[in-house]
Amino acid sequence: xxxxxxxxxxxxxxxxxxxxxxxxxxxxxxxxxxxxxxxxxxxxxxxxxxxxxxxxxxxxxxxxxxxxxxxxxxxxxxxxxxxxxxxxxxxxxxxxxxxxxxxxxxxxxxxxxxxxxxxxxxxxxxxxxxxxxxxxxxxxxxxxxxxxxxxxxxxxxxxxxxxxxxxxxxxxxxxxxxxxxxxxxxxxxxxxxxxxxxxxxxxxxxxxxxxxxxxxxxxxxxxxxxxxxxxxxxxxxxxxxxxxxxxxxxxxxxxxxxxxxxxxxxxxxxxxxxxxxxxxxxxxxxxxxxxxxxxxxxxxxxxxxxxxxxxxxxxxxxxxxxxxxxxxxxx
Numbered sequence: 208x209x210x211x212x213x214x215x216x217x218x219x220x221x222x223x224x225x226x227x228x229x230x231x232x233x234x235x236x237x238x239x240x241x242x243x244x245x246x247x248x249x250x251x252x253x254x255x256x257x258x259x260x261x262x263x264x265x266x267x268x269x270x271x272x273x274x275x276x277x278x279x280x281x282x283x284x285x286x287x288x289x290x291x292x293x294x295x296x297x298x299x300x301x302x303x304x305x306x307x308x309x310x311x312x313x314x315x316x317x318x319x320x321x322x323x324x325x326x327x328x329x330x331x332x333x334x335x336x337x338x339x340x341x342x343x344x345x346x347x348x349x350x351x352x353x354x355x356x357x358x359x360x361x362x363x364x365x366x367x368x369x370x371x372x373x374x375x376x377x378x379x380x381x382x383x384x385x386x387x388x389x390x391x392x393x394x395x396x397x398x399x400x401x402x403x404x405x406x407x408x409x410x411x412x413x414x415x416x417x418x419x420x421x422x423x424x425x426x427x428x429x430x431x432x433x434x435x436x437x438x439x440x441x442x443x444x445x446x447x448x449x450x451x452x453x454x455x456x457x458x459x460x461x462x463x464x465x466x467x468x469x470x471x472x473x474x475x476x477x478x479x480x481x482x483x484x485x486x487x488x489x490x491x492x493x494x495x496x497x498x499x500x501x502x503x504x505x506x507x508x509x510x511x512x513x514x515x516x517x518x519x520x521x522x523x524x525x526x527x528x529x530x531x532x533x534x535x536x537x538x
Contacts, residue, residue, distance in 0.1 A: 241288075241296055241298060244285075244288060244296065246285050246288075248283045248285070248296075249283060250294075251282045251283070251293075253292075255280065255292055256277070256278065256279070256291075260273075260278060279291050279297070280292045281297075284311025284312055285310075285311055285312055287310055287311070288311070289311065299311070304520070305493050305520055306520040306521065308496055308498075308520070308521045323338075343357040343359075349503055349504075350504075350516065351507070352512045354516060362392075362519055363392060363492035363517065363518070363519030364391075364393060364394045364397050365394070366492070366517035366518065366519055367392050367400065367455065367488075367490060367492075367517050368392065368394050368396045370453075370455065370488045370515045370517050371383055371396060371397070371452075371455070372396075373486070374452045374453030374486035374488060374514075374515065375452040375453070377486055378450075378451070378452045378453065378485055378486055379484075380448075380451055380452040380484055380485065381452055382414045382415075382416060382447050382448075382451045382452055383399075383400065383413070383414065383415050383416070383452050383453050383455065384415075384416045384417075384418060384439065384442070384451055384454045384455075384480070384485070385400040385401075385402060385415060385416070385417055385418075385454070385455050385456065386402065386419075386420045386456050386457075386460070387417045387418065387420040388402055388403065388420040388422070388460055388463035388464075388466060389402045389403070389417075389420075389455075389463065390403055390457070390460070390462035390463060391455060391457075393406060395410065396413065398410070398412060399412030399415040400415060400455055402417045403463060406462070414452075416442055416446055416447065416451075418435075418438055418439045419435055419438045419439075420460070420463075420466070421468045422466050422467075422468075422469075423468070423469045424466075428469075430470065431469065432469040432470060432471040432472040433475065436472065439454075439476055439479060439480075440479050443483050447483075449483065450483055450484045450485075451480065451483045452486065453485045453486040453487065453515075454476060454486075454487050454488065455488040455489075456468070456473065456476075457492070457494065457505075458489060458490075458491065458494045458499075458504075458505030458508060459493070459494050468509065470509075471509070471510075472509065473489075473506065473509040473511045474509060474510055474511050477511050477513075486514045486515060487511075487513050487515070488514065488515040488516075488517065489504070489505070489506040489511075489513035489516045491504055491505055491506065491516055492517060492518060495516075495518045496521050
């Protein structure tokens with residue numbers, strides 16, 4: 208007992224010394240400061256944060272949430288910085304959930320929007336205007352293979368909704384396969400593809416199958432792509448008729464925590480899905496347009512060519528591959 212008491216006392220003393228050392232080190236560190244920035248935000252004369260929050264709580268749905276007990280009232284943006292109502296500057300490392308790809312209020316973008324608004328603000332597609340065709344051509348030029356036909360929609364959720372519809376219509380099969388820990392939207396259709404309970408409701412979610420997430424760090428099979436692919440094959444063999452409508456995956460899972468897929472996973476899985484009659488969809492909503500750094504599209508890091516690519520944030524679109532023979536159109 209005396210020995211145990213002595214060891215316990217030594218343990219507590221060591222712990223206290225370590226805590227004191229940590230506190231001393233932290234107290235000696237100065238608060239981080241932003242580098243100089245040659246820009247003075249405009250004086251803000253609008254409603255203050257408390258009033259904005261009260262109005263938001265009164266007139267907007269409770270599904271909207273905010274960070275911090277006292278949320279920031281952001282009133283201006285310039286390049287990589289944001290400013291609150293007091294003029295305080297913040298580094299925007301979030302980019303509006305990876306939406307502001309060229310920085311805030313980029314002069315080229317602002318000027319283009321202003322000049323177009325002076326000429327024409329809206330026209331339907333039953334009339335001609337060169338912009339939509341030019342934009343589609345520019346997007347198609349960035350895609351490999353036969354991904355050359357563009358469908359413009361309003362959001363990433365709608366892009367995935369349309370992709371799922373196209374896959375089911377083309378294949379003639381209803382079942383869709385998605386990954387656990389995935390996020391593909393919050394509509395009545397895509398909420399079924401999503402596999403995070405924080406973003407789902409207790410509603411009918413259709414013929415959706417979720418397979419093991421090929422997380423190379425925390426996954427049950429580590430970084431062994433072959434075992435994750437085997438799990439998907441067994442799911443098709445024992446959980447479906449043997450035929451599926453399609454498979455959808457983010458190249459890097461965004462909402463689920465920036466989780467990469469095991470190397471080589473998509474190449475193995477795409478082969479399995481094609482043999483089961485399904486269409487392979489790459490969700491590039493958060494990974495497209497060079498966000499991974501090494502490639503323009505996230506799926507290129509896996510060395511695959513999807514049948515459908517969905518994208519959003521900077522543009523909400525669906526890209527599909529297209530062949531001249533309409534009976535062989537592969538979406």
